[in-house]
Amino acid sequence: MWLATGTAAEGGSIWALIWPFLLMFAVFYFLLIRPQQKKQKQRNAMLNELKKGDKITTIGGLHGTIVEITDDTIVLRVNDTTKMTFERSAISSIVSASPTASE
Known part of the structure; x- marks a missing residue:
């Protein structure tokens, strides 16, 4: 019902x-x-504003200076002789921007 x-x-x-x-x-x-x-x-x-000469920090805590940059990868100079390649997405922050806009 x-x-x-x-x-x-x-x-x-x-x-x-x-x-x-x-x-x-x-x-x-x-x-x-x-x-x-x-x-x-x-x-x-x-990430889009990155350019050569910028001093950056990666998400792993590595500090370096950008020496080469492409669409997907970045080559960092860690010291006088060591260069390391990272994905662009691995960049955590820009510590200081380069004074010149050389690309």
Whole structure:
């Protein structure tokens, strides 16, 4: 036996269930998703601005100066005789930019 207990007032209860989920999504978006997207844009801009002569730090903590740069790889001079090749994505930060824009 089915009882027809549905009334017009129960239509509002669906919104009462949906609001907490919408509020939770908004909080996640503004506290987690949006700042991460902003940070990723800043990182991509930093990687695109790399040029020869920049002193950088890799994600492994190695410090060096860029001597060659291509689309995907970077060659770093670590000391007078040692050169190492890294993926561009392995660069963590620019310690100091080169004074000249020589490429």
